[in-house]
Amino acid sequence: SQQGEEDPQALSIQEGENATMNCSYKTSINNLQWYRQNSGRGLVHLILIRSNEREKHSGRLRVTLDTSKKSSSLLITASRAADTASYFCATDEGGRGGSEKLVFGKGTKLTVNP
């Protein structure tokens, strides 16, 4: 089963513009992560935000988390062609303890045009 749902499913922008992707989830969590995937193969971890955090920055990335709405957003500023990839949010299952499996959404496919 998939918990997260990313929105939009696809996003096309010009280089230099900002890209915003949203994620909604269903159950309580300990943390939420964002991953990037190129060419349908290995995923690369971008950023982790804990349930008691509201905003986090890493380079050109800004992540927000609203646990009351069970939603998160990923903002990529000053996008580059190299940012073209699929982006996934992933959550653990907070409170269940013992299992560290991640539950992924379907992803947002971002295309940055030069």
Add this chain to the structure above:
Amino acid sequence: GAGVSQTPSNKVTEKGKYVELRCDPISGHTALYWYRQSLGQGPEFLIYFQGTGAADDSGLPNDRFFAVRPEGSVSTLKIQRTERGDSAVYLCASSWAGAGEQFFGPGTRLTVL
């Protein structure tokens, strides 16, 4: 240091055959995970090892799927009597226990004809 590696990178097999997919985690990572990703979908959890034992195998779809990690390092995912619906990219990840962030390998693309 080396990342997570998976072999083979591609596997084509016929319906009904047996396949083994291998994962070499990052040295020192105690946790190892297998996920399966179908086209256009996000990765779906299969099984999680903590050391040598399977801590959570709730994602294995049926008893044709089995995974082992006998020495707490390399893991093998085994699929018996493959079906066309098993075609997908199988991803392996590893982490330090409780770290949150998982490090993924490049995946094995399995095609069942």
